[in-house]
Structure formats: C-alpha cells, structure tokens
Amino acid sequence: xxxxxxxxxxxxxxxxxxxxxxxxxxxxxxxxxxxxxxxxxxxxxxxxxxxxxxxxxxxxxxxxxxxxxxxxxxxxxxxxxxxxxxxxxxxxxxxxxxxxxxxxxxxxxxxxxxxxxxxxxxxxxxxxxxxxxxxxxxxxxxxxxxxxxxxxxxxxxxxxxxxxxxxxxxxxxxxxxxxxxxxxxx
Amino acid sequence: xxxxxxxxxxxxxxxxxxxxxxxxxxxxxxxxxxxxxxxxxxxxxxxxxxxxxxxxxxxxxxxxxxxxxxxxxxxxxxxxxxxxxxxxxxxxxxxxxxxxxxxxxxxxxxxxxxxxxxxxxxxxxxxxxxxxxxxxxxxxxxxxxxxxxxxxxxxxxxxxxxxxxxxxxxxxxxxxxxxxxxxxxx
Numbered sequence: 001x002x003x004x005x006x007x008x009x010x011x012x013x014x015x016x017x018x019x020x021x022x023x024x025x026x027x028x029x030x031x032x033x034x035x036x037x038x039x040x041x042x043x044x045x046x047x048x049x050x051x052x053x054x055x056x057x058x059x060x061x062x063x064x065x066x067x068x069x070x071x072x073x074x075x076x077x078x079x080x081x082x083x084x085x086x087x088x089x090x091x092x093x094x095x096x097x098x099x100x101x102x103x104x105x106x107x108x109x110x111x112x113x114x115x116x117x118x119x120x121x122x123x124x125x126x127x128x129x130x131x132x133x134x135x136x137x138x139x140x141x142x143x144x145x146x147x148x149x150x151x152x153x154x155x156x157x158x159x160x161x162x163x164x165x166x167x168x169x170x171x172x173x174x175x176x177x178x179x180x181x182x183x184x185x186x
Numbered sequence: 187x188x189x190x191x192x193x194x195x196x197x198x199x200x201x202x203x204x205x206x207x208x209x210x211x212x213x214x215x216x217x218x219x220x221x222x223x224x225x226x227x228x229x230x231x232x233x234x235x236x237x238x239x240x241x242x243x244x245x246x247x248x249x250x251x252x253x254x255x256x257x258x259x260x261x262x263x264x265x266x267x268x269x270x271x272x273x274x275x276x277x278x279x280x281x282x283x284x285x286x287x288x289x290x291x292x293x294x295x296x297x298x299x300x301x302x303x304x305x306x307x308x309x310x311x312x313x314x315x316x317x318x319x320x321x322x323x324x325x326x327x328x329x330x331x332x333x334x335x336x337x338x339x340x341x342x343x344x345x346x347x348x349x350x351x352x353x354x355x356x357x358x359x360x361x362x363x364x365x366x367x368x369x370x371x372x
Contacts, residue, residue: 038226038237039226039227040224040225040226040227041225041226041227041234041267041270043270048227051224074274074275074279075273075274075275076274077270077271077274077275077279078274079270079274080270081227081267081270081271084227084229084263084265084266084267085263085267087261088260088261088262088263088264088265089260089261089263089283093260093263093283096282096283096285097275097279097282097283099282
C-alpha cells in the first residue's frame, strides 16, 4: 500500500493538527503548506473555498478549508467572516450581542475543498449544531470554541481536549468524509 | 470640450447618486454599470478595490468604490465587512456593541479605483472622522448614516439631505479628488 500524502494550504496550526489527527486514521498523511491564497467575500463557504482552490496551482494533491460560526438570532453572523470578527470584537463582542437573547442556537460549518494536479475538485462539508454559552468557558481549542456548546452536551468545545472535540466538531466531520473518500478509492 | 463619461461598477443606487451629483460639477458624466466583480477578503479597502478592478475587463474608463465604517473601540470593526455586518446584526447590533463604551470615535473611509482600457489605474481616498451616536437618528442616506455624527456637527448623516451629507462625507471627498484629477488632465 502506498502512503497517501496531501497538503493543507493554511497558516492555522490548530486546524492543521485537528485535520492531521483524523486523516491519520485513514492512512493519509497531512502536511502543512504555507502559501498565499485568495479569499473572496461571499456568504457561501463553498464559493470561498472554490475560488481559493482555483487561485492556487500546486503540483500535488492539496486541500483548502474554510469554516464559520453561524448564529441563528444574528442572521448567521459572524458566518464567513468569523476570523475577522474574532480578531476585532472577539468572544466578548459576541456575548454582548447575545445579551437578553433567549434563542442561542448556532452551528459551526466547515467546508474542505480537495484538488489534484489533474484538475479534479471535490468538496466535503461538516456541521455541528449547538448553542452559544452565556460565558467564556474552557482553555482548549481556539476561536469560538469557548462559547460553543454542542447539542446534547454540557461542555463548550473550549472545555474539551482535542480528542473529545474531534468526536463532534464540524471540521472533524468534514475531514472524516475526506478520509473515507480517499481511502475508498485508493 | 468633449464630455467625459465614466462608468461606475456598482449595484448600489445610493452610492451611484452621491457620486454622480459630485462628478457633474467637474463636467464628468457618471453612468451606472452593473456587472459581477470579485471582492476579496482583506483589511485594506485599497487591496479590495485593486483586485476588483483587475477582475474586470471593460473597454471604457470605469471606477469601483469600496467603503467602510471603522470604530476605534471595536478595533476597526465592521471595517471592510460593513455591508455584511449591516445585513446581519444591523444598526441595533452596532449600538448594542457600543453600550457602556465612552470612546465613540469612528471614521468612514472610501476608496475609489479608476481604470482605463490602456491599463492606467489610480486610487482616490476620502475619510470623515466622527462619532457613533447613542440612538438611530434620521431618515436620509443609507447604511450606517443614521448612527454616524461627523466631528463638529450635531446631526447624524441620516439627518442630512444628500446635498449636506455630500459636504462632509468620505465618499464625496474621494469623488471630489477624482473629479479634480479628471478635470485637470483633460
């Protein structure tokens, strides 16, 4: 069996570690690859990922991933701009916007785009539904993890070590789909 | 004297009207031109405008404009994503984020990119400094106008008819620079 190796175009070490730990179970080695990609403004993560894939020209199989937190009572905000919103108003800004709002439903969504030098493109999507907490809780994870409680659980992602978060997370679901697909066709 | 005509690639009628009323004073006719342009994610309006210009290929002189509201105490939020933020959390969301915040300084910034079929590209920037109001005030304008008070005045842009807003606004300042430049070289 040949070892399958794919490249993850990202500057985010946390995302990379999550993805690598899942793909390993499918016999796939994930490598981090730092290079500039074009991120467009769009309400569709898939469109953002698609454009980014097409802006890159690598001579090996690679993936791009984009994710966002979509809060129902805020009309999907921060959505595709989750990173920018995190850097500016942060978790406290989100909690302030959610003050006195009873409907705290939200979901995380991750879209992975896979591309091969022959031009093949495939997308894999993962979601996790849950709630926005009332306080920042936990020291694990990154981004919005400390304010997101997956449905049916009583801990935020920030209160779960990676192995536990990876059971439920949007990104792990997308990576498992990718892993299965790669394994099944090899 | 030949009439100078340029095309404004936008789907926003409000922006178009503001620009046309200013350029007219410089003998320039502005036409609205609807077509898809690529908007990238960037903290720099100029980079966004530059990429959009380069994504278009018109056989006549045209402009692209992008603008944003930058609130100091929110680290520049909503900035380049002002439109998305307006559509999701809206003016009430901004006012909620500004609750109990005494420093209400903010500025609007507009960047116009001008492009000719020969490849010439020029940028024109306008800013207006001011404050975020405590309430939504006024029925004029669009976007964040009803919560922005320009420095030295006691009215929001939403309380000013267009001719008055155009004395102070970021966009009018950028359009006047463009108008002068076009007139002086013709």
